[in-house]
Amino acid sequence: SQKIEQNSEALNIQEGKTATLTCNYTNYSPAYLQWYRQDPGRGPVFLLLIRENEKEKRKERLKVTFDTTLKQSLFHITASQPADSATYLCAPDTGRRALTFGSGTRLQVQP
Amino acid sequence: DADVTQTPRNRITKTGKRIMLECSQTKGHDRMYWYRQDPGLGLRLIYYSFDVKDINKGEISDGYSVSRQAQAKFSLSLESAIPNQTALYFCATSDTGTSGLLYNEQFFGPGTRLTVL
Numbered sequence: 001s002q003k004i005e006q007n008s009e010a011l012n013i014q015e016g017k018t019a020t021l022t023c024n025y026t027n028y029s030p031a032y033l034q035w036y037r038q039d040p041g042r043g044p045v046f047l048l049l050i051r052e053n054e055k056e057k058r059k060e061r062l063k064v065t066f067d068t069t070l071k072q073s074l075f076h077i078t079a080s081q082p083a084d085s086a087t088y089l090c091a092p093d094t095g096r097r098a099l100t101f102g103s104g105t106r107l108q109v110q111p
Numbered sequence: 112d113a114d115v116t117q118t119p120r121n122r123i124t125k126t127g128k129r130i131m132l133e134c135s136q137t138k139g140h141d142r143m144y145w146y147r148q149d150p151g152l153g154l155r156l157i158y159y160s161f162d163v164k165d166i167n168k169g170e171i172s173d174g175y176s177v178s179r180q181a182q183a184k185f186s187l188s189l190e191s192a193i194p195n196q197t198a199l200y201f202c203a204t205s206d207t208g209t210s211g212l213l214y215n216e217q218f219f220g221p222g223t224r225l226t227v228l
Contacts, residue, residue, distance in 0.1 A: 008151065034216065034217075036217075041199075041222065041224075042221065042222065043115075043201050043203070043219030043220055043221055043222055044154070044201075044217075044219050045219070046216035046217065046218070049216065089153065089154070097167075098144055098156055098159040098167070098169065099144075099156075099217060100156065100170075101146075101153050101154040102153060103151065103152060103153030104153055
């Protein structure tokens, strides 16, 4: 069955450091992969989308990589700030049906 | 005003009651979705609709039904609520776009916190 794995343990880092979150998937052949941010009690908000033919994509302090051989996407936040503290969800998809989300990794940036 | 709205925002009900959660959007999107979120389980898809005449089951549709009354409205019903349906429910929308592909971003509503006693 299709499975999406994100580290269920919270990631704690110091302000100014780079946070790296991992999304692994199995039994998928996604054409693209999306990343969302979710704050407690609120709906997820779209951050970035990367296509299968793109190795890397950047947006301000965010960088996403997509390795279809490893079946993995890495999400980086450089120069992290306490305001970056949230849960980050990945959503790989084939493009043929509705999105399926990973359970998310909670990031805590300490001042 | 918010682009995707959900009513009610909070609801406490009893086992066996019929409950309807409503979602409205002003984004003009043709695709709408219902998800539930439980601690540690992430978002799980209940139903989705790609246009007014299209309804599809998600991974956890048992115990739920939906109605797409118009392009802008998508309602989720629990015919006979049970305690394990206690969760945070989210509605989302996305746009087909000119290419017809599914990779457009999803826009989420603020959520409905449902408690079934």
